[in-house]
Each structure stands twice: as structure tokens, then as C-alpha cells.
Amino acid sequence: MSPRVRLTLMVAGTLALAAIAAVLAFAVGDRAVGGTAFQGAVRPPDIPPAEFGLRDQDGKPVRLDELRGRPVVVTFLYTTCEDTCPLTTAQIRGALDDLGHDVPVVAVSVDPPRDTPDRARSFLLKHKMTGRMRFLLGERAELARLWKAYGVQPQGEGFEHSASTVLLDARGRQRVGFFSDVLTPEALAADIRRLEAEGPGA
Incomplete structure (x- = not known):
């Protein structure tokens, strides 16, 4: 084999090894980023905590x-809902089961005229969330401020409410949001775990 051919093969081999190393590094880096990224949609960092003081179903x-x-x-749910709200509740219940422990869960009424304490208790019982979710009730004026803070449209005649679920961090800040069509127990549980890993002072 001539020196020129030998040199060509050595250069080609070196380039091939470099390319393989680059691909492996990218793959590992991509998994690392994916492993720490939120599953839901990250909320803007400057949204202040939306303080509230309401009463639950009890x-x-x-x-x-x-x-x-x-x-x-x-x-955000309403008690007479027969499709989106039961599905959302089931996904949240699945996330808590996946976690192996409960975290605070609050459902905010989006249909105050119909969401009575009795109906809220029945809803929680039917969907196996009694003791795991608190259903917040109130007058429309009380709830409207919370709807606005979370960008939620309430239930109305001829249109459906905004079916969204939001994760707050330990400081009460909105961090991650899920619309009902992308909410899964696995994704919600993963994002709760990430927030828990940040600690209470994050």
C-alpha cells in the first residue's frame, strides 16, 4: 500500500470516528435536555402568584x-360536565397514583350557578377524588378574578370553558400548563416531580 493511500485511509478513518463521536455526544446531550425539560407548556416567568381565598365543597x-x-x-371544572372534566379528573388521579403520594389539587368552578356544594361532593365521589381534590366554589364575581389570572374562559351558553390544568411551584407561581388534549398522567407526574426536586425555596 502506497504512503498516499495509507494517509488517505487514516484521514478518512479519523473523520469517521469524529463523526460518530459527534453523533453520540448530540444524542446524549439531547437526552439530558429532554430529561430535565417540562412536559407541559412553560408559563412566562413574570406571572405573579394569583392569591385566592375561596371555600371548598365542604x-x-x-x-x-x-x-x-x-x-x-x-x-378548572364544572360539576355537570360529562366529557372533558371527568377525563381531566381521571388524568390528575392517574398522576397522583403514578407519584405514589398526593399533592394539593384544587378544581376551580367555571359554572357557579350550577356548581353547588352537593354537586361538587357528588362529582368528587363519582370520580374517586374525595379527599384528594378540593372543589372551590363561589359567586361569579369571586371566581372571575381567578379565571382572568389563569386565562380561563368560564362555561357559558353555547360555548365550552377553557379546559386547562396549571402546575404551581412551591412559591405559588404558575410554572406549567396543560390543555386537556395533551394532559396525561405520566406527563403531569413528571412535571410535579421536577418541581418537587427544586425544593420549597426555588
Whole structure:
């Protein structure tokens, strides 16, 4: 084999090894980024905590500042819903089961005239979320401020409410959002775990 051919083969081999190394590095880096990225849609970082003080299905007060220190799941439902709301509730229940422990979950009414305490309790019982989810009720004026803070359209005649679920971090900030068509137990559980890993002071 001539020196020229030998040199050509050596250069080609070196380039091939470099290309393989680059592909492997990219693949590992891509997995690392994917492993730490949120599954849901990341919310803008400058949204302040939307403080609230409402009552749940049992008439007990619920305040956001009392839930600080761990992630909180906030979703928007109505008790007479027969499709999206039961599905959303099932996905959240699945996420809690996947986690192996519960985190605070609050469902905010989007149909205050029809969402009564009795209906809210029945909804939670039917969907196996009694003791795992609190259904926040109130007058339209009380709830409207919360709908606005989360960009939610309430239920109305001839149109459906915004079916969204939002994850708050330990400081009460909106961090990740899911629309109902992309919400899965696995994705929600993964994002809760990431927020838990940040710790209470993140």
C-alpha cells in the first residue's frame, strides 16, 4: 500500500470516528435536555402568584398562601360536565397514583350557578377524588378574578370553558400548563416531580 493511500485511509478513518463521536455526544446531550425539560407548556416567568381565598365543597376556606411549600395542581371544572372534566379528573388521579403520594389539587368552578356544594361532593365521589381534590366554589364575581389570572374562559351558553390544568411551584407561581388534549398522567407526574426536586425555596 502506497504512503498516499495509507494517509488517505487514516484521514478518512479519523473523520469517521469524529463523526460518530459527534453523533453520540448530540444524542446524549439531547437526552439530558429532554430529561430535565417540562412536559407541559412553560408559563412566562413574570406571572405573579394569583392569591385566592375561596371555600371548598365542604365550606372550608382554601387559601393559596396556605398551600405554599410544595407543588399545587390547579384545574378548572364544572360539576355537570360529562366529557372533558371527568377525563381531566381521571388524568390528575392517574398522576397522583403514578407519584405514589398526593399533592394539593384544587378544581376551580367555571359554572357557579350550577356548581353547588352537593354537586361538587357528588362529582368528587363519582370520580374517586374525595379527599384528594378540593372543589372551590363561589359567586361569579369571586371566581372571575381567578379565571382572568389563569386565562380561563368560564362555561357559558353555547360555548365550552377553557379546559386547562396549571402546575404551581412551591412559591405559588404558575410554572406549567396543560390543555386537556395533551394532559396525561405520566406527563403531569413528571412535571410535579421536577418541581418537587427544586425544593420549597426555588
